[in-house]
Amino acid sequence: MAERTTVEITDDTLAGAARPLVDRLVSDGVASALTAQNATLWGEEAEPEASIRLAWTTLHKSSRALIGEIEALRTDLRSEGIDRIVLAGMGGSSLAPEVITSTEGVALTVLDTTDPGQVSDALAGDLDRTLLVVSSKSGTTVETDSHRRIFAEAFAEAGIDAARRIVAVTDPGSPLAQLAASEGYRKVFLADPHVGGRYSALTAFGLVPSGLAGADVARLLDQAAGIAEALSADSPDNPALTLAAALAAAHTDGAEKVVLTDTGSGIAGFGDWAEQLIAESTGKEGTGLLPVVVEGPAAPGFADAGSDATTVAVGPRVQGAALAVEGPLGAQFLLWEYAVAVAGRLLGINPFDQPDVEAAKKAARALLDNPQALTGTEEPSAVIGPVEVYAAPGDQAVPATGTLADVLRQFVGGVADGGYLAVQAYLDRLDDASASLLRSELARCSGRQTTFGWGPRFLHSTGQYHKGGHRNGSFLQITGSAEQDVPVPGRPYTLSTLQLAQALGDGQVLAEGGRPVLRLHLTDRAAGLADVVRAVQELTR
Known part of the structure; x- marks a missing residue:
């Protein structure tokens, strides 16, 4: 996997349309203001929400303290023969861990479903070796709470102390945090409440289940740190400004869809994570960018994309791609978060709410x-x-x-x-x-x-x-x-x-x-x- 992170606009017309937008973003100091967590970037109406949703810009530093906690818990679990991690979480609580662990080739059972057959299959695994990570920012997610209840009962019926087999990841003061304290769950990881779910890949929501499953989360933070300075720079070479400007310019020209495909990035399932980030951040007020994740460069929707779509290669450039975005996973997380937040400014919407x-x-x-x-x-x-x-x-x-x-x-x-x-x-x-x-x-x-x-x-x-x-x-x-x-x-x-x-x-x-x-x-x-x-x-x- 290439460690260098780049955004290349391979379509000359799109590059020409994006250039003045990049210049405007540089002139306005948007990148440095975003890193400084300036909540005024998206207008007066968005400011109250934005003011409590921007801590993700420095997670490559602030999440370092989690590394030792995760490793210590993992060591204790392995010493007790507990090596099967089941994650109960939805959206931002499950998509990043699934990409991280799939990319690293470590096992994580993800429950982001209410299908009884799929949940039954997870229950049929070896409960003696199982830890359940219950992950919910609000602490009230109905699917996740259902999984918690089902597994707690299954542990009890198997003669296992359920509290010792459940770890919670949630925001401070949430109903789940309160329940975990009263029930005596093995550990509670409190995430930064100033990070929204779809921007939480590098918080406890992304790192805890991944690290417990065996992923190298320190390397993930190193990768993000490696691009952080470039993303903060008010420079035309800032890859996030390039990506945001290209997406916004294409949208202005009628390309309201973003077709994503992997072209050998070495990242497994990145489109599924980016899908939530793009759709929830921009799809509101009758506008936005619809992510369309396809199976490969030859897939319908990519190879034959029309004027209503911008084609993006996640990995090396290929024929038919208007954009190519390369880099390691941790860097890609932070790059796309910056780019989508900036695209929200260009589209005139608040990228941090989800009103519908x-x-x-x-x-x-x-x-x-x-x-x-x-x-x-x-x-x-x-x-x-x-x-x-x-x-x-x-x-x-x-x-x-x-x-x-x-x-x-x-x-x-x-x-x-x-x-x-x-x-x-x-x-x-x-x-x-x-x-x-x-x-x-x-x-x-x-x-x-x-x-x-x-x-x-x-x-x-x-x-x-x-x-x-x-x-x-x-x-x-x-x-x-x-x-x-x-x-x-x-x-x-x-x-x-x-x-x-x-x-x-x-x-x-x-x-x-x-x-x-x-x-x-x-x-x-x-x-x-x-x-x-x-x-x-x-x-x-």
Whole structure:
């Protein structure tokens, strides 16, 4: 992996459009002001939020104290035969640790799901060797709290002292911090409350689970430190200013989507982390940058990207990329955080709030409070083998009769010119992994930029953009009946109930906002998913 960190604009037209923006940012002293945590950079309305969200600019220094604590705990755990780390966390609490550990090739079981099958698989691991890291900034994240309750009960049933097997990562004074103290959890790591979730890769949220799993978190901070001075400089050579200016200039010219692919960076899954940072930071007030993570430089959406998208190679430059961003993981974290925060200034939005995220949570909670709404009172528009089709009443994009391919053909055909298609799979990310094939197939047949997200994971990532960004998305939800279910101790619902409530709640908010939503429910997951994949493949022939 190259240790040098660079941003190269490989498209001459884009380079010309970005240059005056870089000059303006340099003249305004934006980079040094950001490093100094100047909360006025995004305007008066954003100042209250920005004033408590800028400590990430110096984490390469302030997080050093964590290294010894993490290593000491890891040594103690290994001496007790505890070497399996399970992370319960969502969004910023899980995406960075997954990238860090995958890149270093160390094992970390990440639970950012409410799928009962996936959680059951995690429970089936060797509990005698397991430590659960419960990670939540607010301390109230429903998915994470559910995982905590389920594992605590499983530990107790196995005759294991649950408190000795749970470590909490949270903000000071949160409900989780209070619970951890009262329950006597093995250790509580308190993160810096002046860092938002999507900027928290180099805080305890990113470093604790990664370090306990065996990743070299000191090296990660060294990599970030190696680029910090360059990112703070009011200079046209500042790579963050170059990246921010290119993204903003492209957006002004109609490229509201950012298509990311790995081109040999040596980093595993970086796009999934960058996806949340970009979407939640910029997707609001009817504007923003939609990240589209694709499978490679030859994938649909990258090789054939239109004028509505900026193509970014994470790694060496390749044909078709307008931008190439290279560097080690720690440096990339800090580079993209600077660049996205600066892009927010250029786009005229506050990059530190997420005003539309709560809407789907409220809708899901309302459905959980009204179980009747989840028990089949809604009639499907059509039933095609093991697939139930649900669409808004009177939706002309869904035929009353025909094949599954007919249903999808009409829905995909209704995606707006310059719009995008979002596939949202509320399934098992491991056992139902073939669902991810739908992204490239639908992108190929539709000619539209297409994203793929696992639910409810994406709700903590691109979910903000879907509701607050450009209003040109169409949404294909895929839900499935669960062969097994997992009760949530102390709560009046099971995981499958929660999972369905999250899907229906988000779909409801999207539909109320005028977004087209089609839900395919698999009454038999394996057979239904196979039918959906075949139907999509028919569209490409």
